[in-house]
Amino acid sequence: MTSGVExxxxxxxxxxxxVLWAGTPSLAPATLPMAIGxxxxxxxxxxxxxxxxPRVPEQFALVLVPIGLAIVAWAYLSRWSTRYVFTTKAIYEKSGVFSLSVTRVPIGRVQNTAFDQSLIERTFSYGDIAVYTAGSGGVNLALSNVPDPEHVNGLVTTQLSESAASGTEREVASAGRPTS
Structure with missing residues (x-):
């Protein structure tokens, strides 16, 4: 599968x-702040x-222009600088406008995934995906505003099943080998 991600x-x-899937958060949640800005x-x-x-210089009103533009820029840049990538071996999240934060969760550590959509998110086809890992006792990775989360969650679930099946095959193959 080609995704353009290298x-x-x-x-x-x-x-x-x-790479099974790569994307950015949906633009839908950023449209309101961008419209306000x-x-x-x-x-x-x-x-x-x-x-x-009266008694207010016209330059005071112009202060609203850079404030509005800053809101638009922040809404766009925070969305643009966030990337989600699902591969055959791991789930990655990259975020940060001025700094960089990358989280990698190996597929072998993933215990379960879930997706959540409110009515508005369902209407605009985006939502959140939670990734639960072994030993964490809770959500280890929360991906926000993922476009078509049902499809993306399905890709992860399929990869988990394939990974579990190949792990079982390796265990069966190694169990049949004599030990020295």
């Missing part, structure tokens, strides 16, 4: 490791040009 500094693919910028421009407020 080995990088933050994604060290091992020999034989194939854009609206603030437009209001700032409009107030500075059209409305005369």
């Amino acid at each position: 080995s990088t500094d933050w994604l060290p693919l091992t020999p034989g490791e194939e 854009f609206g603030l910028s437009m209001v700032g421009v409009w107030l500075s040009r059209e409305v005369e407020v």
